[in-house]
Each structure stands twice: as structure tokens, then as C-alpha cells.
Amino acid sequence: MTVQQFTDYVKKMQHYSEALNVIYWDMRTGAPKKGLEQRAEVVGTLSASLFDMQTSDELGQLLTSLETQKADLDYVTTRLVEEVRKQYDQNKKIPAQDYKEYVILQSKAETAWEEAKATNNFALFLPYLEQLISWQKKFIGYWGMKNGSPYNTLLDLFEPDMTTDVLDRVFGELRETIVTLVQKIGASPKQPDTSMLLKHFPREAQRALSLEILAQLGYDFEAGRLDESVHPFMVGLNHGDARITTKYDEHDFRSAIFGTIHECGHAMYEQNIDAKLAGLPLAAGTSMGIHESQSLFYENFVGRNEKFWAHNYERLQQYSPAQFGDVALDDFLRAINMVEPSFIRIEADELTYALHIMIRYEIERDLFNGDLQPKDLPQVWNDKYEEYLGIRPETDAKGVLQDMHWSGGMFGYFPSYALGLMYAAQWKHAMDKDIPNFDELLAKGNLLPIRQWLTEKVHQYGALKKPFELLQEGTGEGLNATYLANYLQEKYTKLYQL
Amino acid sequence: MTVQQFTDYVKKMQHYSEALNVIYWDMRTGAPKKGLEQRAEVVGTLSASLFDMQTSDELGQLLTSLETQKADLDYVTTRLVEEVRKQYDQNKKIPAQDYKEYVILQSKAETAWEEAKATNNFALFLPYLEQLISWQKKFIGYWGMKNGSPYNTLLDLFEPDMTTDVLDRVFGELRETIVTLVQKIGASPKQPDTSMLLKHFPREAQRALSLEILAQLGYDFEAGRLDESVHPFMVGLNHGDARITTKYDEHDFRSAIFGTIHECGHAMYEQNIDAKLAGLPLAAGTSMGIHESQSLFYENFVGRNEKFWAHNYERLQQYSPAQFGDVALDDFLRAINMVEPSFIRIEADELTYALHIMIRYEIERDLFNGDLQPKDLPQVWNDKYEEYLGIRPETDAKGVLQDMHWSGGMFGYFPSYALGLMYAAQWKHAMDKDIPNFDELLAKGNLLPIRQWLTEKVHQYGALKKPFELLQEGTGEGLNATYLANYLQEKYTKLYQL
Numbered sequence: 001m002t003v004q005q006f007t008d009y010v011k012k013m014q015h016y017s018e019a020l021n022v023i024y025w026d027m028r029t030g031a032p033k034k035g036l037e038q039r040a041e042v043v044g045t046l047s048a049s050l051f052d053m054q055t056s057d058e059l060g061q062l063l064t065s066l067e068t069q070k071a072d073l074d075y076v077t078t079r080l081v082e083e084v085r086k087q088y089d090q091n092k093k094i095p096a097q098d099y100k101e102y103v104i105l106q107s108k109a110e111t112a113w114e115e116a117k118a119t120n121n122f123a124l125f126l127p128y129l130e131q132l133i134s135w136q137k138k139f140i141g142y143w144g145m146k147n148g149s150p151y152n153t154l155l156d157l158f159e160p161d162m163t164t165d166v167l168d169r170v171f172g173e174l175r176e177t178i179v180t181l182v183q184k185i186g187a188s189p190k191q192p193d194t195s196m197l198l199k200h201f202p203r204e205a206q207r208a209l210s211l212e213i214l215a216q217l218g219y220d221f222e223a224g225r226l227d228e229s230v231h232p233f234m235v236g237l238n239h240g241d242a243r244i245t246t247k248y249d250e251h252d253f254r255s256a257i258f259g260t261i262h263e264c265g266h267a268m269y270e271q272n273i274d275a276k277l278a279g280l281p282l283a284a285g286t287s288m289g290i291h292e293s294q295s296l297f298y299e300n301f302v303g304r305n306e307k308f309w310a311h312n313y314e315r316l317q318q319y320s321p322a323q324f325g326d327v328a329l330d331d332f333l334r335a336i337n338m339v340e341p342s343f344i345r346i347e348a349d350e351l352t353y354a355l356h357i358m359i360r361y362e363i364e365r366d367l368f369n370g371d372l373q374p375k376d377l378p379q380v381w382n383d384k385y386e387e388y389l390g391i392r393p394e395t396d397a398k399g400v401l402q403d404m405h406w407s408g409g410m411f412g413y414f415p416s417y418a419l420g421l422m423y424a425a426q427w428k429h430a431m432d433k434d435i436p437n438f439d440e441l442l443a444k445g446n447l448l449p450i451r452q453w454l455t456e457k458v459h460q461y462g463a464l465k466k467p468f469e470l471l472q473e474g475t476g477e478g479l480n481a482t483y484l485a486n487y488l489q490e491k492y493t494k495l496y497q498l
Numbered sequence: 499m500t501v502q503q504f505t506d507y508v509k510k511m512q513h514y515s516e517a518l519n520v521i522y523w524d525m526r527t528g529a530p531k532k533g534l535e536q537r538a539e540v541v542g543t544l545s546a547s548l549f550d551m552q553t554s555d556e557l558g559q560l561l562t563s564l565e566t567q568k569a570d571l572d573y574v575t576t577r578l579v580e581e582v583r584k585q586y587d588q589n590k591k592i593p594a595q596d597y598k599e600y601v602i603l604q605s606k607a608e609t610a611w612e613e614a615k616a617t618n619n620f621a622l623f624l625p626y627l628e629q630l631i632s633w634q635k636k637f638i639g640y641w642g643m644k645n646g647s648p649y650n651t652l653l654d655l656f657e658p659d660m661t662t663d664v665l666d667r668v669f670g671e672l673r674e675t676i677v678t679l680v681q682k683i684g685a686s687p688k689q690p691d692t693s694m695l696l697k698h699f700p701r702e703a704q705r706a707l708s709l710e711i712l713a714q715l716g717y718d719f720e721a722g723r724l725d726e727s728v729h730p731f732m733v734g735l736n737h738g739d740a741r742i743t744t745k746y747d748e749h750d751f752r753s754a755i756f757g758t759i760h761e762c763g764h765a766m767y768e769q770n771i772d773a774k775l776a777g778l779p780l781a782a783g784t785s786m787g788i789h790e791s792q793s794l795f796y797e798n799f800v801g802r803n804e805k806f807w808a809h810n811y812e813r814l815q816q817y818s819p820a821q822f823g824d825v826a827l828d829d830f831l832r833a834i835n836m837v838e839p840s841f842i843r844i845e846a847d848e849l850t851y852a853l854h855i856m857i858r859y860e861i862e863r864d865l866f867n868g869d870l871q872p873k874d875l876p877q878v879w880n881d882k883y884e885e886y887l888g889i890r891p892e893t894d895a896k897g898v899l900q901d902m903h904w905s906g907g908m909f910g911y912f913p914s915y916a917l918g919l920m921y922a923a924q925w926k927h928a929m930d931k932d933i934p935n936f937d938e939l940l941a942k943g944n945l946l947p948i949r950q951w952l953t954e955k956v957h958q959y960g961a962l963k964k965p966f967e968l969l970q971e972g973t974g975e976g977l978n979a980t981y982l983a984n985y986l987q988e989k990y991t992k993l994y995q996l
Binding site for chain 2: 030220225239
């Protein structure tokens, strides 16, 4: 009886989430602007109702009741109780008054950050950043320390059980490899010609190609759709509705094509979760890092693979003949895999991207472990860019102020991006044993076995298994940065003939 | 204090409505089919929450409290209390158990109707129809008789204060004019050549033309958007978001073009309601008939006007040259205004449409006033079609079973369509005094003064004024069918040279 009550209650919360997500999707894919102000009130009302449900005594009692009969619960219910408990405590342990003050601060901090970034004035943002960090520390106090350090508590919110010990180890190994590669590449005379990348590629042709590629990757159009938005995203509305968006830049086709492939990786994760989890919060990615491993697997290991383009390059040429007609496949591949240290994370190439993340990680870790003061951020930021990437931002707008995450009080999230890269390489390594003809499949455009392998090892479980569990069972070991390091070493040594 | 509480409460209900409408819009404009089952659950959860709010004791107390201080309320609040009270009583006076049984019956009746229609078997639907009518009679008992007859209670749900006395009078007058005209037209040798209507007109070109026409009519794209759906509709999500859909039939462009113009009339009503009503249920059409008068005004008085096409015909020819290149404007106008008695209401022309409605109205009236038994419907239906339109349906599928309204228990709604026609003609007659150069404006494509006139007389008030009030103040008299009769008489006498 309680299990049924609990499941019904949880499903009802999911209904509210889904309604909110439909509204968010709509707001980001073409809702008329004059309606947005009132739409925000709708979001406010539904979010408040959802928060009331998420923090109700009724839910607390259901959880407690089920926790006392743990031995009698099936596996799905056990995990469901565990996940809902985690969310419940996270919401409930913060006193309502604190949370209210924090939300107000968040909103002010975002505005201050926007202005600080626009006017290149870190001092404007600093007091808000200091308060956000203080609040997060206070919240960590409420939540309790996880795995021995305050920052580990934050990491655990996005990547269950992740710790600075693990991150220090893997990032340390990776940094060495990447920094050395970047230096060698910078000194190499074999720089690619990238002039074709920014030529005109009509919007409609980009959309048609995006749809073709989605079909080839295995995206289920009966359980999703492709739209356009300013920033590409995937939203899993429910088990049968994982939508993606992309952005068509007529003077840089990479935004749409690689964006589509990336979001498709996210969407196929959601589309292929076991149907028995439908309607439950377990029918979702198990962590930010694992989710990102699916999108990056497709973006990097499929979308930047030479055999993938061996199969698709002719179509690309047909869609934009003036741009690619005279470009050899090999030159195209070198262009889309170009490496160049740059200031802006979201514009970084595959190789240097992880360095941007490591810098943010180290700063967050030190902020929360007390080794760094917020006021010193610009200096530390710039020093690290110089050390890792060999370039020094001339302005804070292009440096420490570039990302919006911290202005929303989001600490502990950045590592997920780099974890996604490492996980993806580790999946690829394990996949190679089962699918030795990976490149051949890409060359034939037969990507189904690849998606099926990922479904078997990752997708089907949703959040039923935790990241470390998935990784251990699917690859036979814990997180190992060597696979990413080896992949990058091999790929870029060959590309740049180092 | 209570006013604020009441307004906040009402706005919160509107937020739920808006969320539900976003979801409906999404479901009808391309939501992937595998997600629809779960989406239905979301609709169920939110609808139940909304119904709880709509029937809560809290709302009842707020209403009672405000009703005791009526003298102190401003006009908007007075009308708001009145409207919410009407809705509250309508929901609340039906015992929960009755309502539950009724909803189950509704669902079964819809399924039965679908099967009955598909297999042309009225007997399958009859028992459900009988029960639906019994339930509606029981509900009328709960709600109380309005204006002296049970059917008037139903009319009032859709068209406040409308009665069978009024409808008998106006329909009587109209029927005579139309029936005579239809007979004369049937006997006329001047039948139009309509062969160009069904030629191929590419989808994208139809969409481009639809967008141009919307801009010309005055549709505000910052407060709406155009999408495609199986059945065209307009949905007013909020004061700044009135969306329309249309349907592109590549072998009958009329569906998209006239559908778009029709829905635009609905949308401009919602877009031009006074901003002070935003967020309240008063920011909506005041009745079904008045709403339909705005869509039909644009569809018939603008979209079928020769000067409108004098201005737009060249564009139409450019968008589909093979279809219209050799067709003279005059022949085109005669084709799109063709009159021909037909069985299906939604395919009827401007002249015969009202006859379809009158038949349904007379049947509903007699069903509820006890002069007709449901089992006699097929016979009565066919007799009336023969009498009014001169044709007799060969099957019930093309006769009494064609519309879904009755299968959902919706009685009292049909008259709105014909009221819309009469109201529209009456607005047009009043407008002629203020805008004597109406045709000239259309010929120039300058439609702004027309929209502004409608905004001044109709749109701005939303549901602040009742239909009869709007009509009296805007045209100087109550409902008068003469204007529609005269318009039809004049137009079709000229077109068919009678």
C-alpha cells in the first residue's frame, strides 16, 4: 500500500516537472516574446506547487515508512526511495527563510554578473560571488559533509560519490598529456587550412543534413523532434519524448552539425531507458557526467571520426557544394579537428576543452577548501590560463567572467564536462572489444550496433545504477583517464604528424 | 485584502489553465507520438489540481465575502466575481459522484460515436446519446432553469442570456432568405468554374502566403505564431500569446488560406484585449458567438471580399502560377464564393452554413423541451436537410453522426456558429457608418483601421461586457438578423446574377 502511495506521489511530482519542461522548451523554441512575462508567472506557480510537494511532510512520512521496510522492497523501489530521499533532504534541510534569501541573492547575482561581464568589471560581481559562496558553505553545513570535504558535498550533487581525490588524480594525469600535446601542436608546421569552415551554408540545407544525420545515428523521431534555439539543448520530457534543439549559423555550420550530434547523444540516452522506469525520476540520466559521456561519445568518437565522414562527406558536399566541392576529405577532417588554445570554454576544441574545465575545477576546489579567496580569482584564473594553455586573457570578460554558472551559485558542476570526456573514452575502449569493426560500421553508415551497445551498458539503466557502478560493470574498472589520454595522444600525433 | 486574495487565487487558476493550454497546443502541433500516453497523465494531474481549486471551499468563501461588499467593488472586480461565480456554481452544484459517472459516460460515448460513425450505425450511439441527454437534464436541474426553459440554461453556458425566443425569431427570418436564395442559385445557369481550386499548390508557398496575409490583417507576431495542425485552431495562452494553426492541403489551398484568416480573427480579438485584464479570466472572448463573429468577420467580410483579392490576387498568382496564371480575378472570386448544398457542415459554403446550424439548433431545442426523442433523430435530421437544403443524406455517417459535439455531451453550442455570422454582419453594418471607404482600404491592403474599429467596439473589453451589451453599445441595437440577410441577398444576387 505505501509503495503504491509513494509511487503515485512521485509520479505526480514528475507530472509537474514535465509540465514545467514543456513550458521551458516552448519558451526556448519560439514562444512569442510578449507572452513571456506572464509565462514566467505560470512557471512560478507550478514550481512553487512542485516545491511544496517535494518538501511535504507527507513525502517525508512515506520515505520514512519505506525506509523501515527496506528488506521487502524490490530493486527499483529501493533505488527510487534512495534518490527521492537525496532530493528530499537536499530541499528540506535548508530552512525556508534561508532558501528565500538565497533565491533573491541568486537573481541579483545573475544581474550583477551580466553587467560585470558587459562592462568587464569583476569588482561589480565580487560581493555577490562572496555571498553565494558563503551561502553554499552554509548549505553544505545543513546537508552535512560528504566524503570528507565541503567541496565533495557539491560534487556529489551532480556526480554521485565523486571526490576531489579522484579528480585530482585523473586531471593530473590528463593535464600532462594535453599540455604537452598542445605545445607540440603549436610548434608544428602542419597547421590545417580552416578557411572553408566559415563559408556560407544555407540554413535549410543545414537542417536537412541534421535530420539525415540524426536518422543515421539512430535518433527515434517518434520519440522526439528537432527544433532551433539560441543555445542547443536536449530535454527529456518523458520516456517517449526526448527533444533536441540546434542552432543554425549560416557562417559556421559546425554549430548546427556537431551541436545536433551532441544533443542526439543525450537524447538517445533518454530514449533507450528501460520502459519499466517510465514515469519515475529514475527514467533519467544517472549523473551529469554520464549524460555528457553519451553526448560526447557521439560528438567526438562518431562525429569527428574520419570514417564517419568518409560515409557522409559526399552528402555534405551536395548540401553546400560551393563550400566543400573543392576540399578533399582529408583537409576537411584536419580542419574540423583543428587545435588552437583559446580563451572561451564553449568555443574550445576537443583537445584543449578539458584544460578549461580543470582550471575551473581547481578554482572551485580551492575556494571551498579555503585555499583561495574570491577576490583573487582574476589573478589566479589568468595565471592558470597562461600555465595550461599558454595564453593570458586580456580582460576578465574573456576570462573569469565568461561562464554564467557561478552567478547562479552553481559550484561542483564544471567537472562533469571533463568527466564526460573521460567516461566516453572509457566506453569506447570497452566497446572496441565487443565491436572491433567500429570504424567499418561508421564507414557503412551502420550505427545501430553502436547505439545498442551503449543501450545495453548505459542507457537502459537510467538512474537505476550509479555512475561508478555503471562504469565498473560496463568497462570492468573504475574511472581511468588513460583511455582519454591515449586517444588524444594517438589522434593528434597522427593529425599533426608530431 | 479579500480582493487581493481573490485576484491572486483566480490568477493562480489561470496559471494552471495556461500550462494545460501550452500542453494541448504542443500535443496538437507536433508532439512525438510515443510521449502522448504519459502526456495524458500530466494533463490528468494538472486538470485535477485545477478542478480542486475551481471547486474549493476557499474560493466559495472568497466569492461570498466579496458578494456581500458588492457596492465597494470596482467594475472589473464586479465582473470578475460574477464570472467566477458562474463557473464556480456550474462546477460545484453537480455532486462529485454524478460528475465522475458523467465523465466516464462521456468517454464511452465518444468511443461509441466514433464506431457508430465509422460503421454508419446510429443504433450503436443511441443509448449513449439518451444517457447524455438525461444527464444534461439532471445537471440543468442542479443549475436551475435560466430564462424559463431547460435549453436556455444550456444556451447561456456558451452565449450568456441567449434564449430560444431570440433564436427562433432570427433563425426564422434568416432561413426564409437563405432557402429562397439557395433555390434560385440552384436554378441559375451562371454556375462558376471551380476547376482551379483543387490544383496543386505547394505547402511552403501556402505557408509563405499565409504569413503575408496575417501581417496584412494586423496579426501581431510578437504575440503569437503560426503552426500546422490537423484541425486549425486558435489558442489564447495569455494576453501576449495568441497562437494560431492552419492546415496545408496541397490540393485545396482554401483550407490553409481561409483557415488562417478565420483563426487570425479569433487571435486578434485576444491580442487586443485591454492590458489591464491580463492574467484574469476576463482577458478572453465574452462568448462563443462573439468570438466567432470576429473570425467570421475576417473570413467572410474581408477574406471573401472582391477588393481584398483585387489587392492580393497577383501575389496568389505568383505563389501558384500554374494554378491561377490564366484565371481572371473575377472567375476566381466566383469560384471561392461558390454555393452548393452539401451534407457536411464543416465543408459548407458561406450561404448554406447557417442552414446546417439551424437544423442542429432545432433538434437540440426540441430534445430538451421534450418535443423530440433521440431515437427519432435520423429521420428528423434527414427531413430537415431535405426541407432546408433540398438534399437528403443517404447515410447517418454523413448525416446525424457527422459532428462530435453531441458525443461529448455538448448541447447549446451549435447556435454560436450562426450567431457569429449574424453578429459579424451587424458589426459590418455599424462599421460602414464609421468607415465608409471599407472596400477602398481593402483594395489598398490598409486593414489597420478595420482592426482598430473592432478593437474599440469589441476586442478591448474581453469578457468585461456581455454579448448583448457589446452589441447594443457597438451597433446601437440588439441582435438583428436583417444585416446578414441583406448582405447575403445582395452578394449572391450579384454573384449569380439572379
